[in-house]
Amino acid sequence: MAKKEPVDKGTKKKADEKVSKSGWLRAAMMFEVLAIREDAARNAMEKHVDALSKEKWVMAYKKDIGKPDRIENPLPNKPQLKEAYSCVSEVECVVQRYEDLISIVMHYGPSSIEILEPNNLTLDLGEAQGILNSVADLVHKFVAAGIGGIVVKT
Known part of the structure; x- marks a missing residue:
């Protein structure tokens, strides 16, 4: 073959x-x-x-x-x-x-x-917000699965 x-x-x-x-x-x-x-x-x-x-x-x-x-x-x-x-x-x-x-x-x-x-790249505001929300969603999935998250400073 x-x-x-x-x-x-x-x-x-x-x-x-x-x-x-x-x-x-x-x-x-x-x-x-x-x-x-x-x-x-x-x-x-x-x-x-x-x-x-x-x-x-x-x-x-x-x-x-x-x-x-x-x-x-x-x-x-x-x-x-x-x-x-x-x-x-x-x-x-x-x-x-x-x-x-x-x-x-x-x-x-x-x-x-x-x-x-x-x-060169140009991002419109909607695409930039979409990217940020996608990353935020992924972080929350890690938190929900108990495998990560963000440490909140107090």
Whole structure:
């Protein structure tokens, strides 16, 4: 079976048009996953990238999933874990709004993200407020789950 190319040329052409004619944003991002088994690392990464690609507001044209690497003593605070597998992927996509990139960061957790185009951004007040409310909502979800929150100074 031939190796699947990481860039879908048809989707990239449509993405290029969205950026040049409609002012969409182009971004590159890296994702990382760590698992005890090699197949689990690869499968988890494939599912994660696939879920992002299926979002209606994301046009992903490059999905390059690397081969999992064996890592010795991956978590220093867990000495009982002697080895694990790390899988890294690079995704390039276009989105219509800056708020969409914020959503990717909050819901898909890339380890890094780079805005490739345009060189300058302008946010209207509604979009800026939407971003702030999305971040506030995420913080409240952490609080409700008992896994975080904001320390109130008294």
